[in-house]
Amino acid sequence: MKDSLNIERQEHQLDNGLRVILYRDNRVPLAHATVHYRIGSSYETRGRSGLAHLFEHLMFEGSENVAKNEHGKLLDAAGGSWNASTNKDRTNYFATVPSNYLELALWLEADRMRSLRITPANFENQRQTVIEERKQSYDNRPYGRSHLRFDELAYGNWAYAHSIIGSVEDLRALTLDEAIDFHRRYYGPGNAILVVAGDIEERAALELIKKHFASIEDETAPLAPDLSEPNQESSRQERHTDPLATLPAIMLGFHMPELGSLEYYALSVLSLILTHGESSRLHRRMISDNNWVTAIYSGPNQYKGPQLFAVWTQLQEGVGTDRILQELTDALSASGEDLVTDKEIDKARNNIAHAFIARLTRVSQVGETLGTYATYFDDAGLINTELERFYSVTAEGVREAAARVFRPQNQTTIVVLPGRDTR
Amino acid sequence: MSSPRPLAQPIKSVRYPDVEEQRLGNGMEVLTIEDRRFPIVSVQVAFPVGRVNNPEDNISLLQLAVESVKEGTTTRDSREIAEETDQWAIHYSSEIYMESTLHSITVLEEHLERGLDLLSDMLINPTFPEDELQKTRVRWASIIAAQRSQPEFLASERMYLEWYDGHPYSKNNIPIEHLQTATRERVAEAYSSNYGASGAILLFAGPVTPKRSRELAERYFAGWKPKRAPLLTYPEIRDGHRDRVVLVDRPNSAQSRVLIGLRAVPAASGDMIGLRVTNQVLGGSASGRLFLKLREEKGYTYGVYSRIKSYREDGLLLIGAGVRSDVTREAIEDVKLEIRRMTACPPSAEELSRSQAELVGGFLRQLETPGTVGGLELRRRLCGLPADHYRDLPAKVERISPEQVLELSRRFLHPEEAITIVVGDRRQLERQLKEFGSVEVFDINGQKLGDGHDG
Numbered sequence: 001m002k003d004s005l006n007i008e009r010q011e012h013q014l015d016n017g018l019r020v021i022l023y024r025d026n027r028v029p030l031a032h033a034t035v036h037y038r039i040g041s042s043y044e045t046r047g048r049s050g051l052a053h054l055f056e057h058l059m060f061e062g063s064e065n066v067a068k069n070e071h072g073k074l075l076d077a078a079g080g081s082w083n084a085s086t087n088k089d090r091t092n093y094f095a096t097v098p099s100n101y102l103e104l105a106l107w108l109e110a111d112r113m114r115s116l117r118i119t120p121a122n123f124e125n126q127r128q129t130v131i132e133e134r135k136q137s138y139d140n141r142p143y144g145r146s147h148l149r150f151d152e153l154a155y156g157n158w159a160y161a162h163s164i165i166g167s168v169e170d171l172r173a174l175t176l177d178e179a180i181d182f183h184r185r186y187y188g189p190g191n192a193i194l195v196v197a198g199d200i201e202e203r204a205a206l207e208l209i210k211k212h213f214a215s216i217e218d219e220t221a222p223l224a225p226d227l228s229e230p231n232q233e234s235s236r237q238e239r240h241t242d243p244l245a246t247l248p249a250i251m252l253g254f255h256m257p258e259l260g261s262l263e264y265y266a267l268s269v270l271s272l273i274l275t276h277g278e279s280s281r282l283h284r285r286m287i288s289d290n291n292w293v294t295a296i297y298s299g300p301n302q303y304k305g306p307q308l309f310a311v312w313t314q315l316q317e318g319v320g321t322d323r324i325l326q327e328l329t330d331a332l333s334a335s336g337e338d339l340v341t342d343k344e345i346d347k348a349r350n351n352i353a354h355a356f357i358a359r360l361t362r363v364s365q366v367g368e369t370l371g372t373y374a375t376y377f378d379d380a381g382l383i384n385t386e387l388e389r390f391y392s393v394t395a396e397g398v399r400e401a402a403a404r405v406f407r408p409q410n411q412t413t414i415v416v417l418p419g420r421d422t423r
Numbered sequence: 424m425s426s427p428r429p430l431a432q433p434i435k436s437v438r439y440p441d442v443e444e445q446r447l448g449n450g451m452e453v454l455t456i457e458d459r460r461f462p463i464v465s466v467q468v469a470f471p472v473g474r475v476n477n478p479e480d481n482i483s484l485l486q487l488a489v490e491s492v493k494e495g496t497t498t499r500d501s502r503e504i505a506e507e508t509d510q511w512a513i514h515y516s517s518e519i520y521m522e523s524t525l526h527s528i529t530v531l532e533e534h535l536e537r538g539l540d541l542l543s544d545m546l547i548n549p550t551f552p553e554d555e556l557q558k559t560r561v562r563w564a565s566i567i568a569a570q571r572s573q574p575e576f577l578a579s580e581r582m583y584l585e586w587y588d589g590h591p592y593s594k595n596n597i598p599i600e601h602l603q604t605a606t607r608e609r610v611a612e613a614y615s616s617n618y619g620a621s622g623a624i625l626l627f628a629g630p631v632t633p634k635r636s637r638e639l640a641e642r643y644f645a646g647w648k649p650k651r652a653p654l655l656t657y658p659e660i661r662d663g664h665r666d667r668v669v670l671v672d673r674p675n676s677a678q679s680r681v682l683i684g685l686r687a688v689p690a691a692s693g694d695m696i697g698l699r700v701t702n703q704v705l706g707g708s709a710s711g712r713l714f715l716k717l718r719e720e721k722g723y724t725y726g727v728y729s730r731i732k733s734y735r736e737d738g739l740l741l742i743g744a745g746v747r748s749d750v751t752r753e754a755i756e757d758v759k760l761e762i763r764r765m766t767a768c769p770p771s772a773e774e775l776s777r778s779q780a781e782l783v784g785g786f787l788r789q790l791e792t793p794g795t796v797g798g799l800e801l802r803r804r805l806c807g808l809p810a811d812h813y814r815d816l817p818a819k820v821e822r823i824s825p826e827q828v829l830e831l832s833r834r835f836l837h838p839e840e841a842i843t844i845v846v847g848d849r850r851q852l853e854r855q856l857k858e859f860g861s862v863e864v865f866d867i868n869g870q871k872l873g874d875g876h877d878g
Contacts, residue, residue: 027791028787030791065428068719073710074428076708079781096788098783098784103429107426115425136678139677211426243675277505278509279506279508288501291558343510346510351512354530357461360461361792
């Protein structure tokens with residue numbers, strides 16, 4: 001397997017600050033257009049949790065030339081697929097369309113970047129929809145509330161501690177004026193990256209982009225959050241009971257450095273060694289050999305700033321949570337003491353390479369990957385070189401990172417038991 | 424300054440990939456979709472054998488058998504299989520559906536032969552060791568326990584039990600007690616009597632020429648016995664149902680899960696494409712009538728969609744939504760109103776062309792990777808669809824007229840013959856639902872409950 005890839009792309013910047021990345025792949029007449037804005041829930045202020053995500057909904061409620069729901073209808077009528085997502089660090093809006101409709105997708109994005117039109121009624125409608133979404137996604141799902149609680153318990157800095165979906169109380173307090181101000185502050189060309197990938201001709205695509213975006217004035221004034229995380233000095237633990245759960249579960253987290261750090265690459269490799277595939281250390285011990293748990297996952301939580309190395313496992317009925325907790329912490333501390341084998345490193349490399357190549361077979365995924373690298377690292381070229389960073393991880397590097405991160409005083413634990421809710 | 428809404432350019436012609444067909448001496452069909460863009464290969468092996476092929480007294484046997492091929496062969500134990508799979512990043516998966524089974528790997532081109540060596544060994548020489556089988560039984564008991572906490576699962580299970588009562592299609596979910604009586608001998612026997620080379624389809628998608636596919640297929644699969652599953656004959660499927668409501672009591676639910684079933688058509692029916700367009704107008708997307716009415720106008724739900732599930736001999740049109748408990752009755756009435764509206768007049772030109780574009784666009788996205796084209800080709804063969812089915816699909820979809828949608832709606836969308844399943848808290852729902860007439864009530868374990876309000 002080659003150590004690096006060659007995804008050829010073009011990068012431009014319009015006078016209003018809009019960053020543009022173009023990637024051409026004419027195999028199938030599909031084009032993917034995605035706008036990444038540097039705004040996520042970590043940019044919110046106390047008492048206003050949930051604004052970034054609610055705002056994502058509002059972006060489909062109409063703009064100067066597009067009525068409520070029309071954004072989706074027009075893309076559906078073009079045979080496109082479309083959506084948006086908000087995470088802690090960014091919000092993205094994307095559509096994959098038959099390439100003869102690329103201009104429609106660009107026009108729609110430009111219209112709502114330039115001129116959002118939200119009525120009070122539509123604002124209320126989406127506030128209610130998001131409250132229902134919170135119920136459906138968390139309040140009515142096994143472990144849902146414990147998942148929301150986890151970051152609150154682990155992070156000392158409110159920026160990452162509070163949830164993306166927001167508290168119902170905060171959602172009820174948000175006003176239309178705040179949303180309008182939010183648009184002006186964050187939703188302009190100077191705070192955005194536009195990627196167009198797929199069946200395009202670069203020069204023509206750039207002309208279309210200029211036609212629709214160049215006249216948008218940049219009035220953004222983003223307030224970047226302070227993500228610095230206070231040092232954790234002692235372990236934190238909670239036990240929850242969950243009436244919707246049928247089996248116990250354990251969530252663990254350890255503070256670790258940001259995305260793109262040496263520790264990030266080393267511990268990503270370690271997570272594969274621990275829990276990826278049936279021959280991984282924890283899968284073998286906890287599932288194949290002893291059938292103690294039904295499933296187990298681990299890895300950095302992929303936040304741009306200070307991350308957590310997270311472990312999630314669901315236990316078989318009748319298996320004690322204390323025992324499994326001990327097994328997990330033993331396995332993590334062992335990786336800070338003994339070197340992983342060359343064979344394990346090699347296995348992790350093969351799986352990382354596989355995942356990288358598989359991602360490149362769809363223009364939508366190439367487009368999103370370019371957008372993410374540009375938004376987080378200001379370097380879309382990582383698409384070709386990040387593999388090398390994973391490949392350069394050594395057994396010694398894994399041990400050092402594990403020893404620094406997997407310490408008892410750096411640990412957050414939530415144990416969830418089925419049963420009547422007592423919180 | 425903004426510019427006016429742009430017009431679409433003419434669509435470029437879509438070229439459906441070539442599929443090379445070959446056959447081995449033992450009857451195995453070999454398909455190749457050559458695509459040299461990426462050094463990754465998808466290999467899929469499909470069988471016309473599914474859950475319906477289980478014996479009546481135990482519907483866990485083939486599930487356990489299919490899942491257990493990776494737990495030991497005549498030359499590898501489960502640890503060695505896991506080790507090889509992970510070492511060479513051979514992404515392996517298996518799935519048993521109603522009437523088919525699929526084993527697949529994706530693997531980097533340089534490890535293709537290792538992947539095939541392993542895949543063929545698992546399929547041809549599985550040994551079903553008892554200790555591994557016991558772990559799989561325990562794992563499935565947990566899966567079943569977890570499934571019973573999911574409202575979507577409970578609704579679907581009850582729908583198939585009610586709609587296909589007495590037919591193999593009703594046996595969609597494994598009762599926990601079947602796991603205990605699934606002995607090693609029965610699992611092994613179920614596997615060997617149902618799976619073999621005849622009727623199997625081996626598909627290569629990626630940087631592999633037909634010549635190389637042939638060589639690899641010969642090397643790894645020519646030695647497999649030409650066995651095929653015994654032919655199944657199904658009992659008659661009941662023609663219609665009276666409109667009725669069945670409640671599955673799930674105490675403390677925060678909302679109701681509603682699932683409404685209507686008769687559709689078998690997978691190979693000539694009406695299928697028209698019915699898919701019809702379904703799209705009704706509720707196939709966030710621009711469908713159901714979504715616009717129940718979410719955007721009424722605010723009853725976060726989402727409501729309709730879809731068609733089709734099998735060799737029958738099909739169902741299913742409408743599903745999670746709705747606010749206090750307006751469950753109103754939501755069901757609105758769904759039925761929208762169904763009736765489909766039978767009153769043809770869709771508008773805008774609705775029809777959008778529905779057609781949604782289906783064509785979805786198809787186009789499936790052509791993006793050789794692996795997903797492979798999935799289409801396997802489905803076409805397993806369902807008995809005509810050879811040109813996918814090649815001409817966009818044109819066929821675009822030929823459906825508003826009058827055809829009206830005619831199909833009148834022929835299939837009969838709310839008076841629907842079955843409505845509601846999963847939720849009986850205390851909040853029973854009184855509302857009784858306005859539709861008598862309501863049968865089950866608990867989450869499938870036990871029928873008597874009258875009363877205590878649940």
